[in-house]
Amino acid sequence: MTRKILVTGGAGFIGSNFVHYLVANTDDVVTVLDKFTYAGNEASLAGLPADRVRVVRGDICDAELVNELVEATDVVVHYAAESHNDNSLQNPRPFLDTNIVGTYTLLEAVRRHEKRYHHISTDEVYGDLELDDPQRFTEQTPYHPSSPYSSTKAGSDLLVRAWVRSFDVQATISNCSNNYGPRQHVEKFIPRQITNVIDGQRPKLYGEGLNVRDWIHADDHSSAVLRIVEAGLIGETYLIGADGEKNNLEVLRLILQAMGQPADAFEHVVDRPGHDLRYAIDSTKLRTELGWQPSFPDFERGIVATIDWYRNNEAWWRPQKAATEAKYREQGQ
Ligand code: NAD
Ligand code: TDX
DSSP states (O other), X not given: XXXXXEEETTTSHHHHHHHHHXXXXXXXXXXXXXXXXXXXXXXXXXXXXXXXXXXXEOOTTOHHHHHHHHHTOSEEEEOOOOOOHHHHHHOOHHHIIIIIIIHHHHHHHHHHHTOEEEEEEEGGGGOOOOTTOOOOBOTTSOOOOOSHHHHHXXXXXXXXXXXXXXXXXXXXXXXXXXXESTTOOTTSHHHHHHHHHHTTOOOEEXXXXXXXXXXXXXXXXHHHHHHHHHHOOTTOEEEEOOSOEEEHHHHHHHHHHHTTOOTTOOEEEOOOTTOOOBOOBOOHHHHHHHOOOOSOOOHHHHHHHHHHHHHHTHHHHHHHHHHHHHHHHHTTO
């Protein structure tokens, strides 16, 4: 039987990559529920077959709409979120509405209709690590979020756990590290710097650039989520990561080199308040219990492919670029 999947936030970066992944690798029929905030982009779903993908414009906080869509689906995969730390420091309110109330609204609908639910979350719920800490985050690491963004994601994860325990909701959770790849908004680190170089602007590094992120290709995130939806145990959390730790200066130097720029052709700008130092994922549970492994282990090749994507898809990102940079300029970033 063909499976019906409701993908919230399917017009955003990782959600749209997941929808493309489902169309290419399964027979699933997908409904996207997306509010099309500044981060949602119709062009991210262009060209997908109409008999496989339906797009509904709406808010995950709209209980009536959510109820109707959840009733008609087999599985819900919940990506929709306010996702950018810097925005959460300027105006936290939409993060509370979408990340907390939106997740609550979905949980009530999957509870009512007894549907399978997978919750997409982030490694940022665990706070940060010292640069020389030999440990990485595991499913047992206590929650210790730093920013308004990560605290609302942590809150949403805890709601899922409570709904599993209290109401027997059939849910799994995954916490993934930093994603890169095509269709990522130009507010985020890697696309911001690539498009700055394309525009003849100097990339902008927060502080000294020693903060470490654990990079994973968005397609590897998608394959892991599909594996969890199909084989994950109800009530379990799985950490998703591809052993991709790099500091921001290293990533920036890779971009500069791949784009034919001198190694020092960037600016240091005002650091992010409360800036998390290091994230690092131990994905042993996912690999050993569900047999998942990443298909894009070569970060350098992935960055070159991502640069090519932004060079070849200027029409996708150009409309967002000037407003994004104007906002950063106001913050001295
Ligand atoms: P994104 O900002 O690119 O996309 C978010 C999408 O959600 C957009 O299409 C937006 O229109 C939609 N949306 C926002 N509010 C909505 C609402 N109220 N109702 C319906 N749709 C709404 O985000 P992303 O980077 O693709 O992240 C997707 C998910 O993955 C988030 O839950 C995020 O926390 C998680 N995550 C992201 C990363 C990363 O590196 N970007 C890493 C781990 C986990
Ligand atoms: O211009 C910049 N210069 C810079 O040095 C920007 C935009 C960022 N940075 C730094 C801050 C971080 O250390 O780069 C690093 C990555 O920044 P972001 O792309 O904003 O990502 P981050 O804050 O790490 O969060 C991302 O990964 C976890 C996603 O945005 C989250 O949604 C996800 O949960």
